[in-house]
Amino acid sequence: MHQRLVLREPVHVIGHTLVGLPAEITLRPTRSEGWWVQCGDVCRPLTGELLGLGHHHLTMQIGELRAHIVEHLLAIRFFGLDSVCIVFDEGARVPYWGSGQHYWDQVRNSCVPDGKLTRCTFKDQFELPSHNLRKWLRFTPSHTGLLRIFVSIDYADPAIGQGVFDFTLTTEQLQRIAEARGLGSPHWIRGMVTHLGRFGWPHAEAFTWRTQTSPAALREELARHRVWDLLGALAFETPARAMLEGTIHTRIAGHADDVLCMRLLRQVGWQTL
Numbered sequence: 001m002h003q004r005l006v007l008r009e010p011v012h013v014i015g016h017t018l019v020g021l022p023a024e025i026t027l028r029p030t031r032s033e034g035w036w037v038q039c040g041d042v043c044r045p046l047t048g049e050l051l052g053l054g055h056h057h058l059t060m061q062i063g064e065l066r067a068h069i070v071e072h073l074l075a076i077r078f079f080g081l082d083s084v085c086i087v088f089d090e091g092a093r094v095p096y097w098g099s100g101q102h103y104w105d106q107v108r109n110s111c112v113p114d115g116k117l118t119r120c121t122f123k124d125q126f127e128l129p130s131h132n133l134r135k136w137l138r139f140t141p142s143h144t145g146l147l148r149i150f151v152s153i154d155y156a157d158p159a160i161g162q163g164v165f166d167f168t169l170t171t172e173q174l175q176r177i178a179e180a181r182g183l184g185s186p187h188w189i190r191g192m193v194t195h196l197g198r199f200g201w202p203h204a205e206a207f208t209w210r211t212q213t214s215p216a217a218l219r220e221e222l223a224r225h226r227v228w229d230l231l232g233a234l235a236f237e238t239p240a241r242a243m244l245e246g247t248i249h250t251r252i253a254g255h256a257d258d259v260l261c262m263r264l265l266r267q268v269g270w271q272t273l
Contacts, residue, residue: 002145003117005113015095023094025087027086030083035235038086065091069094071232075232078174098206119273121245128260140246142246151223153226165224177228182207187209233255233259
């Protein structure tokens with residue numbers, strides 16, 4: 001999966017923020033390789049210097065403004081999309097749907113092939129420093145032509161339980177991963193969320209719930225969503241015109257751990273294959 005895609009025309013993505021405010025971004029093609037971000041007169045390459053941590057989500061700092069819940073958007077980079085500039089409105093508001101599917105659905109028909117991506121992997125193995133022996137996030141280089149992510153789900157709640165999932169990131173697998181929603185929590189607010197939906201809140205279906213499906217199906221969706229979140233973090237550090245190869249193991253790790261590991265990745269660096 002090393003086909004490079006570019007946009008043949010600007011794509012306007014219109015929706016609402018998590019709290020229901022109108023939000024619009026434009027993904028426009030650019031002659032420069034890699035991903036770029038623009039808000040007003042500020043235009044910068046997408047790098048780990050812009051990465052920040054919000055409350056259970058990733059943020060992006062653009063000049064004096066901060067965009068929230070950017071991981072679901074940025075992960076579409078791993079479909080091979082390159083030479084993209086994200087243009088934010090003056091409030092840097094990002095449309096939210098709880099997953100990456102809507103972003104890709106709005107962009108995919110405007111993508112055209114344009115050569116191949118460069119293969120790259122981590123220069124060395126590195127992992128999350130943690131005193132919690134049950135938590136880990138490990139990155140291992142490989143020359144297999146693929147990015148493979150192992151996700152361990154481990155909840156004390158029997159409605160979720162435990163499971164280990166192995167994802168090899170083909171285009172077809174990525175499309176399934178992009179559909180996955182995060183866990184609605186705490187579970188007792190589900191009724192309130194449904195009620196808000198009846199009064200116009202646009203995100204009543206943006207979460208999966210512990211009582212909504214079987215434990216096995218719930219674990220699998222949460223594992224897919226974890227992969228999408230991790231890809232959103234990796235998008236900050238992936239080199240321009242590159243497709244990442246390697247193996248990643250993640251267990252009981254989340255956004256804060258992703259931010260820390262992206263800072264470590266800047267120190268470790270990349271090797272071209």
